[in-house]
Amino acid sequence: MGKILMKGNEAIARAAMLGGLEAFFGYPITPQNEVPEYLSRYLLEEGKVFVQAESEVAAINMVYGAAAAGFRTMTSSSSPGIALKQEGITYLCGSELPCVISSVMRGGPGLGSIQPSQSDYNQATRGGGNGDYHVIVFGPETIQETIDILKEAFDIADYYRNPVMVLVDGLIGQMMESVDLTKPVKKRFLPEKDYAANGTKNHPGERHIINSLYLESNELEHHNLSLKKKYDLATANETRVELINMNDPDYVIVAFGTMARVCRSAIEKLAEKNIRVGMIRPISLWPFPSSVFETMDAPHLKGILCVEMNLGMMLTDVLVANNGRHSVGFFGRAGGVVPDPDEVVDAILHFNERVVK
Amino acid sequence: MEVKYKKTKGLTDSPLSYCPGCTHGIIHKLVAEVLEELGVLGESIVIASVGCSVFSYRFFNCDAVQSAHGRACAVATGIKRNLPDHVVFTYQGDGDLASIGIAETIHAANRGENITVIFVNNAIYGMTGGQMAPTSLIGQKTTTSPMGRMAEVHGSPLHISEIFSQIDRVAYLERVSVFNPRQVRNAKNAIRKAFTYQVEKRGFTMVEVLSSCPVNWGMTPVDSLKWIEEKMVPVFPLKVFKDKGVENNV
Ligand SMILES: Cc1ncc(C[n+]2csc(CCOP(=O)(O)OP(=O)(O)O)c2C)c(N)n1
Numbered sequence: 001m002g003k004i005l006m007k008g009n010e011a012i013a014r015a016a017m018l019g020g021l022e023a024f025f026g027y028p029i030t031p032q033n034e035v036p037e038y039l040s041r042y043l044l045e046e047g048k049v050f051v052q053a054e055s056e057v058a059a060i061n062m063v064y065g066a067a068a069a070g071f072r073t074m075t076s077s078s079s080p081g082i083a084l085k086q087e088g089i090t091y092l093c094g095s096e097l098p099c100v101i102s103s104v105m106r107g108g109p110g111l112g113s114i115q116p117s118q119s120d121y122n123q124a125t126r127g128g129g130n131g132d133y134h135v136i137v138f139g140p141e142t143i144q145e146t147i148d149i150l151k152e153a154f155d156i157a158d159y160y161r162n163p164v165m166v167l168v169d170g171l172i173g174q175m176m177e178s179v180d181l182t183k184p185v186k187k188r189f190l191p192e193k194d195y196a197a198n199g200t201k202n203h204p205g206e207r208h209i210i211n212s213l214y215l216e217s218n219e220l221e222h223h224n225l226s227l228k229k230k231y232d233l234a235t236a237n238e239t240r241v242e243l244i245n246m247n248d249p250d251y252v253i254v255a256f257g258t259m260a261r262v263c264r265s266a267i268e269k270l271a272e273k274n275i276r277v278g279m280i281r282p283i284s285l286w287p288f289p290s291s292v293f294e295t296m297d298a299p300h301l302k303g304i305l306c307v308e309m310n311l312g313m314m315l316t317d318v319l320v321a322n323n324g325r326h327s328v329g330f331f332g333r334a335g336g337v338v339p340d341p342d343e344v345v346d347a348i349l350h351f352n353e354r355v356v357k
Numbered sequence: 358m359e360v361k362y363k364k365t366k367g368l369t370d371s372p373l374s375y376c377p378g379c380t381h382g383i384i385h386k387l388v389a390e391v392l393e394e395l396g397v398l399g400e401s402i403v404i405a406s407v408g409c410s411v412f413s414y415r416f417f418n419c420d421a422v423q424s425a426h427g428r429a430c431a432v433a434t435g436i437k438r439n440l441p442d443h444v445v446f447t448y449q450g451d452g453d454l455a456s457i458g459i460a461e462t463i464h465a466a467n468r469g470e471n472i473t474v475i476f477v478n479n480a481i482y483g484m485t486g487g488q489m490a491p492t493s494l495i496g497q498k499t500t501t502s503p504m505g506r507m508a509e510v511h512g513s514p515l516h517i518s519e520i521f522s523q524i525d526r527v528a529y530l531e532r533v534s535v536f537n538p539r540q541v542r543n544a545k546n547a548i549r550k551a552f553t554y555q556v557e558k559r560g561f562t563m564v565e566v567l568s569s570c571p572v573n574w575g576m577t578p579v580d581s582l583k584w585i586e587e588k589m590v591p592v593f594p595l596k597v598f599k600d601k602g603v604e605n606n607v
């Protein structure tokens with residue numbers, strides 16, 4: 001099949017189906033409504049499960065149930081809705097259940113706006129659920145990359161028995177691009193779901209219990225350490241990053257998602273001024289690609305500029321990854337404003353004013 | 358030697374974690390017996406809620422999923438929609454179902470999810486040490502209503518079965534109790550009917566069971582049973598609120 005024109009949110013829905021989605025649960029919220037709308041037609045047509053839940057809390061707990069029974073399941077939402085899903089996310093992590101969460105960010109805090117934003121970087125990568133847990137988070141830059149990641153996301157979730165979040169902003173959700181749905185993605189060996197609570201008649205003599213309760217401290221610590229092992233493995237194997245123009249740069253920009261698109265144009269404009277700017281584009285936001293900051297070979301580097309559609313969230317990860325080696329600056333717009341390439345050019349030209357003390 | 362009575366296969370050998378005299382144990386036994394008698398243990402999945410019955414995932418001899426506080430019916434929905442031929446049931450207290458989980462429960466009922474809800478109403482939050490529940494009686498002293506529940510301040514006891522009886526897709530709904538042997542037999546019949554309807558795919562079924570909490574009520578087990586009969590039943594009358602099987606037969 002060749003390329004077709006597709007809206008971001010519909011591409012999320014279709015790609016999830018291509019990834020093997022069997023059961024979707026969601027609650028309406030702008031700017032991601034086309035995801036459930038699309039699935040309410042096409043997923044049901046395939047005889048699979050679609051439920052419009054009574055709330056995001058219910059939706060993520062339906063996901064918990066479907067995952068517990070061994071099915072490939074997903075929910076989709078946006079900022080205030082993802083806030084409500086945090087309870088379910090920590091339970092999924094604690095009970096080691098796989099699922100995919102698509103998060104289409106809008107401005108916040110509170111009801112905020114419905115304009116595109118990256119102000120849920122911390123919500124996605126740190127989470128608001130209780131306990132020691134991580135969600136594997138990807139922040140794609142184009143609709144094509146969103147599709148490719150979603151097609152693989154269920155495998156990754158199953159492999160680690162952990163939620164995987166695909167984090168985009170309202171711009172990617174709402175725009176249209178020409179995409180190829182047939183691009184092959186990495187396949188991995190997945191063991192049988194021998195934990196699924198699907199009735200003992202399917203596994204005689206052995207009860208399957210899905211649970212995150214460990215009242216005894218030593219037992220819970222043991223569980224925490226085994227989760228940690230998994231997260232370390234994900235850090236080693238799932239970290240993804242694109243390095244752009246990193247041959248002896250004067251400056252390096254760090255940006256993800258929509259912001260990285262804008263920065264590409266800024267980098268071209270700066271090249272016309274003979275300023276060599278490279279870009280580290282994290283694709284996985286958790287695990288964050290810290291190691292490229294260590295191995296970066298940039299003898300003439302004047303500084304690293306973190307650029308975000310928020311007031312400085314990924315900046316924390318950049319500062320930690322940079323570990324004091326280079327001077328780090330920040331430029332960001334908030335509230336749903338998508339910065340212009342010229343603003344990024346200006347930020348590089350006046351880097352000294354941008355340095356984070 | 359003839360065996361007159363033996364433990365149901367529906368329960369595991371794990372010792373129950375309930376306080377002495379608590380009727381949670383009786384309700385467990387009734388549910389387990391029904392599952393065994395219907396021959397559905399192999400396809401049953403229990404959703405253990407958050408409350409004293411949290412460990413029910415250890416007790417029922419079938420697959421089990423422990424859910425977040427109040428979310429049992431959402432979790433059950435996620436399972437049942439994918440496994441429509443399995444028997445899926447929740448076991449929830451009044452804090453779990455009538456307070457934090459009222460939305461999940463009422464919407465599962467309204468969608469007619471083909472699940473069974475065992476709703477254990479003991480008019481108190483047992484596990485957390487005796488706080489007021491939405492079902493606590495007027496005048497009932499709890500650790501968060503030390504002067505007794507007052508309608509003007511706390512609202513009146515929430516009549517869950519009365520509310521749910523208004524929902525179209527509820528197929529079976531009965532309030533029972535277990536304060537004497539006759540009531541225990543009634544309760545078992547109600548539970549059997551609810552699960553039978555689920556197997557027959559008739560829709561949402563719920564059995565509300567008035568239960569005791571001697572520890573947090575500050576009573577002996579015997580006085581607790583009396584309290585259910587004398588104080589709770591007048592407020593929460595025992596009756597069949599809905600029976601689609603009978604309606605369909607007329
Ligand atoms: C989100 C959340 N809030 C509060 C609690 C604490 N909690 C545990 S059990 C419980 C109430 C249980 O009461 P009920 O459902 O009536 O069951 P019972 O213990 O009486 O059988 C509460 C509030 C929790 N575990 N999770």
Ligand code: SF4
Pocket residue numbers: 374375376378379380381409479483484569570571572573
């Ligand atoms: S606290 Fe109350 S409800 Fe809980 S086990 Fe003890 S007696 Fe039963």
